[in-house]
Amino acid sequence: GNSVTQMEGPVTLSEEAFLTINCTYTATGYPSLFWYVQYPGEGLQLLLKATKADDKGSNKGFEATYRKETTSFHLEKGSVQVSDSAVYFCALSKGFSEKLVFGKGTKLTVNP
Amino acid sequence: NAGVTQTPKFQVLKTGQSMTLQCAQDMNHNSMYWYRQDPGMGLRLIYYSASEGTTDKGEVPNGYNVSRLNKREFSLRLESAAPSQTSVYFCASSPETSGGARENIQYFGAGTRLSVL
Numbered sequence: 001g002n003s004v005t006q007m008e009g010p011v012t013l014s015e016e017a018f019l020t021i022n023c024t025y026t027a028t029g030y031p032s033l034f035w036y037v038q039y040p041g042e043g044l045q046l047l048l049k050a051t052k053a054d055d056k057g058s059n060k061g062f063e064a065t066y067r068k069e070t071t072s073f074h075l076e077k078g079s080v081q082v083s084d085s086a087v088y089f090c091a092l093s094k095g096f097s098e099k100l101v102f103g104k105g106t107k108l109t110v111n112p
Numbered sequence: 113n114a115g116v117t118q119t120p121k122f123q124v125l126k127t128g129q130s131m132t133l134q135c136a137q138d139m140n141h142n143s144m145y146w147y148r149q150d151p152g153m154g155l156r157l158i159y160y161s162a163s164e165g166t167t168d169k170g171e172v173p174n175g176y177n178v179s180r181l182n183k184r185e186f187s188l189r190l191e192s193a194a195p196s197q198t199s200v201y202f203c204a205s206s207p208e209t210s211g212g213a214r215e216n217i218q219y220f221g222a223g224t225r226l227s228v229l
């Protein structure tokens with residue numbers, strides 16, 4: 001079946017550090033890939049997405065590239081801020097009619 | 113923009129009590145979902161509704177029932193609450209896409225934090 005594996009957290013960084021959160025997936029066919037972010041006390045919101053191989057999703061300084069050869073969609077940011085502290089979820093979907101499959105989430109804390 | 117609205121935000125129940133979690137969206141989305149979020153487990157799908165009048169089980173449906181009252185509203189009912197149902201519950205909705213787009217972008221409510229004693 002379809003599944004998503006994320007690096008386990010928590011991840012603690014200093015402000016302006018480089019961030020990588022690893023995500024790999026298992027799926028038949030060609031899924032769409034997503035990163036969602038959950039700020040403290042809130043619901044999830046879409047951060048970025050990619051729908052085909054080699055696509056790069058980007059938003060708010062975050063980037064992730066759909067790598068079919070390594071079945072990966074790692075999240076990166078060059079310089080994190082305290083306001084980036086949140087839980088990040090990688091997810092996949094094989095199409096609109098398919099349900100989202102989420103990873104377990106990675107908690108990021110950024111210290112000033 | 114209200115988006116997806118969940119009520120209540122917090123609830124404490126005793127074992128065996130029943131309650132209904134309410135969810136409403138004002139974005140004219142066809143699909144709606146109920147998830148539970150537990151530490152170390154990520155989000156797990158309880159039930160979903162692809163359109164008004166239809167509902168389907170997700171990964172963890174036992175102990176829950178749902179009603180898609182109309183296009184806007186999708187409620188989750190616990191008939192006899194158990195401590196194992198202590199969790200944070202999220203409702204989400206997603207729009208139709210056109211042209212065969214392969215996206216399933218979901219919009220989430222702020223959640224209901226439920227404790228069952």
